[in-house]
Amino acid sequence: MRADQIRTAIDQIVETHQEWRRGCGAGEDNDAATPDALAAQALLRDLSLRLSKSSTPWPSPRYLAHMTPDVPAAVLLAAFTTLLYNPNNVAAEASPVTTDLESEVAADLCALLGMPSDTAHAHLASGGHAANYEALWIARNLRSLPHAAAAGPDTRPLVAHLPDHVLANPPTHVAIDVQQNLARAGRLDNARARAATLRCTAERGPGALILAANAHSCWTKCADVLGFRPADVHRLPLGPEHRIDVAALEKLVPTLIQAGAPIAAVVATVGSCGQGSVDDVARIVQLRDHCERDYGATFHLHLDAALGGYWRALCRTPQDAIRAWDEEHSPVSFDVYSALIAIEHADTVTIDPHKAGHVPYPAGALVIRDRRATAAVATANDYFDEAARPAGERTLEGARPGTAAAAVWAAHRLIGLHAEGYGRLLGGWSDTAQRLHQAIPTSQYRPDLNILNINSAKSPQELRAHGLWVSSTTLDGADRLRLCVMKYLSPEAMRNIGLRPLL
Amino acid sequence: MRADQIRTAIDQIVETHQEWRRGCGAGEDNDAATPDALAAQALLRDLSLRLSKSSTPWPSPRYLAHMTPDVPAAVLLAAFTTLLYNPNNVAAEASPVTTDLESEVAADLCALLGMPSDTAHAHLASGGHAANYEALWIARNLRSLPHAAAAGPDTRPLVAHLPDHVLANPPTHVAIDVQQNLARAGRLDNARARAATLRCTAERGPGALILAANAHSCWTKCADVLGFRPADVHRLPLGPEHRIDVAALEKLVPTLIQAGAPIAAVVATVGSCGQGSVDDVARIVQLRDHCERDYGATFHLHLDAALGGYWRALCRTPQDAIRAWDEEHSPVSFDVYSALIAIEHADTVTIDPHKAGHVPYPAGALVIRDRRATAAVATANDYFDEAARPAGERTLEGARPGTAAAAVWAAHRLIGLHAEGYGRLLGGWSDTAQRLHQAIPTSQYRPDLNILNINSAKSPQELRAHGLWVSSTTLDGADRLRLCVMKYLSPEAMRNIGLRPLL
Known part of the structure; x- marks a missing residue:
């Protein structure tokens, strides 16, 4: 947009908002809170000058430092428009418009990553940290249910058909089946409580967390927050391309599965923070599936694609079909292309719109292959209407800005989640x-x-x-x-x- | 601000921003990302109309539902101004201006809550959930260090002077002393690792989490995320005023301390979500101090003042002095006044600027009485310059919007953190x-x-x-x-x- 188009858009946005305020029976501003208009104007002028004088010059061609994208004006204005109405996506009641926008954005992200539209689920988060925390929380909880069910005299019959090494490392669909059966039997809360108790024992613990030496520093926090012991955290070496040494993973995982040692999650990275390297997701998916075939037991695969997830648009046509790798024109290697395609097989994926998604902070997202997995972390919340169960009952976070949903929505609509966008x-x-x-x-x-x-x-x-x-x-x-x-x-x-x- | 003043301010903000972009050698917009200006204009018009048609009418006098304040225009515009520069407060490098604003805001919050200016520390967070998670993370980790030190042959001499029941329930200053001594001896990482391992045992566990029946629903998530077992969570009954029954706490705590059972934290609420009730913080502080006097051992007191923290401005003069309760004119009871005053004695406090602080989502905050406590959760982060250690090394979250810092800063400056503001x-x-x-x-x-x-x-x-x-x-x-x-x-x-x- 040209400068004059930006101004025209702002004029309309502000005018519409002021009409809305008048329609609400409120004045154009909360003058009771900030009665001194001159002071307000001076403060805004100072802030504006200070930011323009000292901000990091990320739009400059000479700026190649932090992961700050050049957010288009329309996306900034979508955020501004929404800011004026200050919706809270914790529940649709407090955000009738932006909860809908978030649903659209969630469907976009599931489609971008190739997740099955009938089961997949996504939501926005404050950033990659929160999305990663939530993914591991879900995996840790869900995967400890079968073992906990077996430990309870009342629930044991529900898992009597599963051998010990499957109880320790259930494939995701098996863990979800167990969870659904527990819920139907009215024993899910009970089993969740028992699972929490069993995870807090020297013998079982929370399970292994397997990730690469170059995993983002938030994983150190994540493991600690979620009660993983240092011995639970397996750091895989890197290969010559700064990607996970999958051969090391192929050794470690079967050893743990055969020993009946629970694995909470394997975390691979699509776009590491230091090197931008993309792990061989396809081969890790293959390992997961081979383990299920060979042992009936396997691991939860989480992808930290906070940076790289949006690159999967390279693999999609505007008609929502997969686009073949083009040796001559592809800006990424076949290895990377294959990894991007294979994202669709992950159990959970972190993707940050505020990085390659071209939106301002804060906008992370978590994509979950099977929404039912979130029941392993769901809580109830007693101060909303029963009719619309609030999002906050199944997210790590509570209040979440509808502003972020609108910004991501605008960027997706205007840019397009495909090769030409x-x-x-x-x-x-x-x-x-x-x-x-x-x-x-x-x-x-x-x-x-x-x-x-x-x-x-x-x-x-x-x-x-x-x-x-x-x-x-x-x-x-x-x-x-x-x-x-x-x-x-x-x-x-x-x-x-x-x-x-x-x- | 009047409508015309708002427009003038926006014009200046946008013009200054466009000059900045030109100075960066960039065009007025990222036209490569969104080349179709007409589509952008149409999308913004649609979004604006949709929001004005269906948003929750929170400025209306008839709206008494969600905790959405009527954010003043100047605060919205401070957020908008900053959005244009998209700073990330994860590190000063990526947010030279807004990291400074956050420091000012942090000092404001510490002063508002009466925390000692020489040791206290605060930072913004995505909301009350994140602030509460971080508080419990700090308390859980810090308080398990002395016991872990005693369990290590190499570190035992550092805590040889502390009896078992103090190792289990060290006063905060004792836990910090132990932590500092471990750090000086180069054994802090080692002790933290041992503490994590010991917390994951049936015998010790993470410690007791003591809170009221009406604590916010995020505490259920928080306990689960951080590895607390159902048996670790003690729910206190409420008295007739929907406040914690402190007599029940006065029975429970000494029993646990005498038994050497570790307490991770006692959580009291200043403004419960359902009832807005304010716990008797003064009497809980007294209990904490009496336990230290009587046993040399006590608990970590966390206050969830997400809603109520800003009410403490009622107790402050514009000259930063304490204002006596005025029976005739005070809009709150003496009980509430006393609780607000006593906040200054808590170990950690959650306070949400996006509630009573009059700023838009997302803005929570955590206030920590002694900054050194954060070393119990600190990590290193390898991709920033050594000179400026990034905030993200000591916060639960990573990327955090500088926009929020600017909004809170503007609100504090324009409203004032005292009785007249x-x-x-x-x-x-x-x-x-x-x-x-x-x-x-x-x-x-x-x-x-x-x-x-x-x-x-x-x-x-x-x-x-x-x-x-x-x-x-x-x-x-x-x-x-x-x-x-x-x-x-x-x-x-x-x-x-x-x-x-x-x-």
């Missing part, structure tokens, strides 16, 4: 990253998505003096510069940013 | 609630803050047909209408809302 944009980021990799001799590996690591004696501070914004990370135990490419740079723009200080 | 506004809510209580014969109790429960055969839906918006709750096991008063209604406005259908 997000695919074109993110393909442009990847293309830029590939060209930077080729142009910088000390770039350490071919980027999977949009992040480069560079071996350099210079610090981010030194480069800032040259007008270049980068961050730092650790690769193979050594400090590196990290370039996170959240924009398309044409060959000419790339020349203009002045890479010389980096070389 | 928030005190006047919230006093007006309480005054309105008192008058509603007097006017409605079936109102069940004199409200502590701003929530009434009404015995009525009518449902919220029936009342909506009369243009009245209320919600429902449970009181003493029976369904009630719940009126949540988030505005001042003059006697005339109260007459105009038409209470008859409620009576």
Whole structure:
């Protein structure tokens, strides 16, 4: 939108909002709270100047540091419009419009990731941390139900057909079946209580949490918050491409399954924070399915695709079909393409609209392959009408801004969750990253998505003096510069940013 | 602000932002992402109309349902201004301005609650859920360190002077001393790991979580997420005023302390969700201090003041001094006043700016009496510069919107955290609630803050047909209408809302 179009849109938004306020029998402002209009104007002017003077210049072609996308004006204005009505998506009562928008967004995300439309479920969250916490909470709780059912004299008959190693590591559909049977028998609360008690024993514990050495730092918090002991956390080594060494996983998992040691979840990453690497999801899915075939027992697969999830748009046509990998034109490798396709087989997936989704903070999301899994964490909430069960009964979080739902909805509608929409944009980021990799001799590996690591004696501070914004990370135990490419740079723009200080 | 002042402010905000974008070498919009300006304009128009047609009419004098405050225009515009620059308060690098604003806001909240300025610490969160989770995470971890230190042959000498019942229930300052000594000895990580392992045993567990029957539903989630077993959760009965029965607490706590049974936390509420009741914080603080005097051992006191925290402004003069209770003019009872004053003695406090703070979602906050306690949950994060340690290393959450910090900052600056600012506004809510209580014969109790429960055969839906918006709750096991008063209604406005259908 041009500057004048942006102003016209704002005028309409504000006018409509003020009509609404008058219709509510309220004045145009809450003047009782802030009676001094001059003070308010001065404060806004100061804030505006301060932000414009000192903000991180992320729209600049020379800014390649944090994961901040260049949010389109229409998305910012969708957020602003909604902010004026301040809806709370904790329950539809408090957000009649944005709860609907969130349902649309949830369907979008399920479709983007290839999840089955009849069972899949998604909701927004404050960010990737919350989505990851919730995924592990669901997996930990759901997967400990069969064992707990077996430990209760009254519920044992419901799982009598399952051998011990399946009780320890039920395939997700088996765990959900057990859960449904417990609910039908009126014993779910009881079994959940017993499961919580059994998870707090030295013998069982919460189960193993298996993730890679490069998993996001939030997983350290997540494991601790959710009561995992250090010995429960298995850190897998990385292969030469900074992806999970799946061979190590293929050794570890059958050993645990055969020993009857419960696994709470295996976490793989689609777009690691430090390197942007994409784990071999297809092969991990294969392992999960082979374990089920061979042992009748397997693990919960969670994908932390906070960064990379939106790249799956590259694999989708505007008609919602899968698009074949195109060797000549694809901005990502076949490995990455295959991993993106395989996301559809995961049990839970974290995806952050506030990263590649082109929306402002805060907007994370959790996608759940089978909505029924959320019953393992659901609570009741007593102060809403029975008619519309509030979302907050099945989410880790309570109050959630409808503003975020509207922003994501606007971005999805205007950009499009397919190769010609997000695919074109993110393909442009990847293309830029590939060209930077080729142009910088000390770039350490071919980027999977949009992040480069560079071996350099210079610090981010030194480069800032040259007008270049980068961050730092650790690769193979050594400090590196990290370039996170959240924009398309044409060959000419790339020349203009002045890479010389980096070389 | 008048409508024209609002427009002028927006014009300046947008113009300054567009100058900033041009200064960054970027166009006025990310046209590559949303090239179709007409589609964008149409979408914004639709969204605006949809919101104005169907949003919950919370500014209306007839809206007494959800906890949605009438956010002043200046606060909405502060949020909008900041949204345009999309800062992420996970680290100062990504939010140079709003990290500073959050520091100011943190100091405000510590001062509002009377916390010692030299040790106290606060930060914003996505809401009360996250703040409560984090508080219990800190308490659970910190308080299990002394016991873990005693269990390690290498660390035992550090706690040799502490008897077993103190190891189980260390006063906060003792737990922090132990933590600091462990850190100095280079054994903190080791002790934290041992503590996590010991918490996952049938014998010790995570400790007792003591809260009232009316604690917010998020506490059920919180206990489950953090690995508390049903038997660890002690639900205290309520007294006749729907406050914690402190006599029951005074029996339970010494029994646990004498038995050497660890208590993770006692949670009291300042403004319960269903009834708005305020627990007798002063007497609970006294119990905590008496236990320390009598046994050398005591509990962590967390206050869930998500709703009620801002009422403490009633107790503060604009000069930052304590204001005596004024029998004639105070809109709250002496009991409530005393509880508000006593907040300053809590170990951790949850307070939600997006409730009585007059800011839009999402804005919760956690206030911590002694910042050092956060070392019990801190992690490292490897992709930022060493110089500025990111906030995300000590918070439950990662990405956090700088927009929220700016909104809270604007509200605090424009309203004022004292009796003539928030005190006047919230006093007006309480005054309105008192008058509603007097006017409605079936109102069940004199409200502590701003929530009434009404015995009525009518449902919220029936009342909506009369243009009245209320919600429902449970009181003493029976369904009630719940009126949540988030505005001042003059006697005339109260007459105009038409209470008859409620009576």
